[in-house]
Amino acid sequence: MDYENDPGWQYLRRTREQMLQDQSKPYDSKKNVWIPDEEEGYIAGEIKKTEGNMNTVVVAGGTEKSVKKELCQEMNPPKFEKTEDMSNLTFLNDSSVLHNLRARYGCMLIYTYSGLFCVVINPYKRLPIYTDSVARMFMGKRRTEMPPHLFAVSDEAFRNMLQNHENQSMLITGESGAGKTENTKKVIAYFAAVGASQAEGGIPGVPTEKSDKPKEKKVTLEDQIVQTNPVLEAFGNAKTVRNNNSSRFGKFIRIHFSKYGKVASCDIEHYLLEKSRVIRQAPGERCYHIFYQIYSDFIPTLKKTLRLDKPLKDYWFIAQAELKIDGVDDKEEHGLTDEAMHILKWTDKEIIDCYRIVAAMMHMGNMKFKQRPREEQAEPDGTEDADRAASMYGVDTDEMLKAFLRPRVRVGNEWVNKGQNQDQVFWAVGAMAKGLYSRMFHWIVMKCNLTLDQKGIPRDHFIGVLDIAGFEIFDVIQQLRTALD
Numbered sequence: 001m002d003y004e005n006d007p008g009w010q011y012l013r014r015t016r017e018q019m020l021q022d023q024s025k026p027y028d029s030k031k032n033v034w035i036p037d038e039e040e041g042y043i044a045g046e047i048k049k050t051e052g053n054m055n056t057v058v059v060a061g062g063t064e065k066s067v068k069k070e071l072c073q074e075m076n077p078p079k080f081e082k083t084e085d086m087s088n089l090t091f092l093n094d095s096s097v098l099h100n101l102r103a104r105y106g107c108m109l110i111y112t113y114s115g116l117f118c119v120v121i122n123p124y125k126r127l128p129i130y131t132d133s134v135a136r137m138f139m140g141k142r143r144t145e146m147p148p149h150l151f152a153v154s155d156e157a158f159r160n161m162l163q164n165h166e167n168q169s170m171l172i173t174g175e176s177g178a179g180k181t182e183n184t185k186k187v188i189a190y191f192a193a194v195g196a197s198q199a200e201g202g203i204p205g206v207p208t209e210k211s212d213k214p215k216e217k218k219v220t221l222e223d224q225i226v227q228t229n230p231v232l233e234a235f236g237n238a239k240t241v242r243n244n245n246s247s248r249f250g251k252f253i254r255i256h257f258s259k260y261g262k263v264a265s266c267d268i269e270h271y272l273l274e275k276s277r278v279i280r281q282a283p284g285e286r287c288y289h290i291f292y293q294i295y296s297d298f299i300p301t302l303k304k305t306l307r308l309d310k311p312l313k314d315y316w317f318i319a320q321a322e323l324k325i326d327g328v329d330d331k332e333e334h335g336l337t338d339e340a341m342h343i344l345k346w347t348d349k350e351i352i353d354c355y356r357i358v359a360a361m362m363h364m365g366n367m368k369f370k371q372r373p374r375e376e377q378a379e380p381d382g383t384e385d386a387d388r389a390a391s392m393y394g395v396d397t398d399e400m401l402k403a404f405l406r407p408r409v410r411v412g413n414e415w416v417n418k419g420q421n422q423d424q425v426f427w428a429v430g431a432m433a434k435g436l437y438s439r440m441f442h443w444i445v446m447k448c449n450l451t452l453d454q455k456g457i458p459r460d461h462f463i464g465v466l467d468i469a470g471f472e473i474f475d476v477i478q479q480l481r482t483a484l485d
């Protein structure tokens with residue numbers, strides 16, 4: 001089969017010779033076991049003798065270890081070495097699962113099934129397994145015919161949708177940096193490719209839509225779906241200590257298809273944007289990418305338009321930790337964000353308005369206030385930054401300051417102006433920045449949805465992809481804070 005000549009194939013399946021080699025290792029089901037190891041998790045060993053409750057196990061290098069019987073876990077026969085589906089294992093214990101995943105990862109086989117689940121290990125390098133030619137290999141194939149791959153799972157969902165006339169959903173989960181977003185993007189790109197091939201000529205076994213319309217080169221819905229990524233990432237992703245491009249929100253993307261399998265429309269729901277990041281960053285982290293992108297000079301006049309004339313490190317809200325990400329060029333990234341906004345057909349005004357709001361927050365973070373002597377009332381300590389923020393928001397500076405210093409609140413049936421001390425003003429400014437950012441993000445998602453909401457093609461069913469972080473033990477407090485923010 002000519003699949004084997006594809007540069008990606010070696011990262012998908014072992015050759016027959018390699019498999020034979022793997023499977024020819026000596027094995028004795030009564031003797032070969034896995035034993036716990038502090039560094040490796042589990043290591044292979046061979047039981048030499050058993051006395052009472054204890055096994056004497058010989059490990060690599062000939063060392064003998066005395067291990068409690070109940071801590072020894074059964075080893076699978078070599079025919080299961082680097083198995084593609086772990087639900088086939090005779091012994092489905094922790095050590096066998098870890099060994100199988102590790103052995104496959106050692107050969108850069110990053111996808112492994114465990115029954116219905118597809119386990120992915122982040123390769124941290126670009127493998128040629130997401131190319132058009134690889135996508136074409138998986139189109140219209142049964143899962144069992146092909147090696148484990150996200151495309152196979154996606155294709156199965158696609159076929160089930162068309163054949164059973166049912167909506168489908170995929171859950172992509174894992175801890176931060178595991179690769180959720182990368183894989184979600186590949187799923188979307190795959191559906192876009194399948195949807196497009198459907199329009200062009202179809203996938204074996206699925207009826208094709210008849211169309212007499214002449215083909216023209218234009219921005220397709222598939223392109224637009226893919227292009228929502230740079231925009232959502234610019235505004236919703238940031239560098240964290242675990243991941244240089246960490247999504248700080250969860251999302252559920254629904255791709256609607258016509259009954260012929262053509263992409264009909266798409267919509268996105270978002271959850272739990274981490275608002276606190278807009279005003280505070282932990283060591284080693286950054287605020288949302290867009291703040292640094294607008295400062296990158298990709299648009300040479302932009303900084304002047306946004307009145308950003310201080311060094312980046314002087315914008316307190318976004319400069320509490322890192323300003324740059326190794327290997328990432330904010331200027332180039334801004335180019336991609338800007339291009340994507342245009343592909344999504346945002347108007348120039350909409351784009352610049354988003355930049356203005358982002359810049360306004362940078363100015364807001366520099367507004368200074370002082371306490372009036374012997375009064376529980378704060379007052380501005382210079383209004384230059386407030387002027388800049390207000391001009392970006394398009395509001396009057398005095399009115400904006402009044403809202404921070406003496407906000408109008410309702411007491412019973414009456415409206416009164418409440419005095420604010422310096423701390424209260426400080427919190428109000430932060431809360432305003434977080435609230436505005438969150439609303440802007442909501443607007444951006446809504447705007448993407450409007451663009452992706454195609455009226456022309458009737459929708460039949462959808463495939464939903466949920467990209468959301470699992471619970472990270474270390475981050476429970478942060479997650480609670482995000483949820484309650």
Ligand SMILES: Nc1ncnc2c1ncn2[C@@H]1O[C@H](COP(=O)(O)OP(=O)(O)OP(=O)(O)O)[C@@H](O)[C@H]1O
Nearest residue numbers: 122124125126176177178179180181182243246247
């Ligand atoms: N399949 C892959 N191929 C190559 N690199 C990958 C792959 N998956 C992930 N990576 C790398 O790992 C990084 C982190 O992946 P990703 O952003 O998808 O993680 P995540 O699970 O969405 O994390 P977070 O929850 O923090 O957003 C990516 O920026 C990319 O460099």
